[in-house]
Amino acid sequence: MKKKFQKYLPKIIGMQLNSQHLIQPQKAASKAFYLFCSPRRGRVKPEQEDFLNNAKAEVFNFQNKKIQTYRWPGSKKRILLVHGWESNTHRWEEFIKKLQKEDYDIFAFDAPAHGYSEGKIINVPLYASALQEMVNQITPSIIVGHSIGAMTTVFHQHQYNNNVEKLVLLGPPSELSSIMDDYQKILKLKPRVMKSLEDYFHQQLGYRFKEFSIAKFAKAIRQPGLIIHDEYDKIAPISASKAINNEWKNSKLIITEGAGHSLNNDSIHNNILNFINN
Structure with a gap:
């Protein structure tokens, strides 16, 4: 029933x-x-608590809402991870373990209305504003975004034009009209x-x-970018990443088969590491 x-x-x-x-x-x-704009899921589950609680860092105030941040310290460049819709920082657990082995200085935060962060709604411009607060605090060299986090990564750069060295997009949608x-x-x-x-x-x-097109926003980005998308993604069509790649002249597109929308496996992690290490 x-x-x-x-x-x-x-x-x-x-x-x-x-x-x-x-x-x-x-x-x-x-x-x-x-x-x-209202997610139904994405709050921290009991089985996710240990991993996240051990890395809790500062809480910052964003539009009168508390935003939870995380850090896994390292001696190499700072990497900022931006999760997707109805998710939270826990989605990066396996990738974070790989980054730790490389001794990167890893940061992440739960989006408004997700994880341990407060709020009831999320949209790309709102998420980008929260991302800018985080960027102002830590000045990352590399930003990695998944799904709406990938959309936000591009829109954020379009809006704020920060001095980030590299960007990585995983399974980004592109056209709000679609x-x-x-x-x-x-x-x-x-x-x-x-x-x-x-x-x-x-x-x-x-x-x-x-007017709200991630592909169009990506056209002005000058930083090197890596885009990874699965051929059979049922959430965001592969055509979105192809359009972004076509407009973003300094980007590389990797198309996977069978990784789904989550794009969360060793092969994908290795591709990201190769990109950020070179």
């Missing part, structure tokens, strides 16, 4: 938004926006609701759907 309810829940929510929009279009658009097409299909939202939602996005974040 629970599984059946969860299956139909998006349609029920969509029906409610479609109906509310007839009477209160602005309120319906606001609800659709905050629903889109993401919103999927959102519309999942909830079965009417075109009129999507129009109001796009207006609300523009009001809140300063971009219309088609």
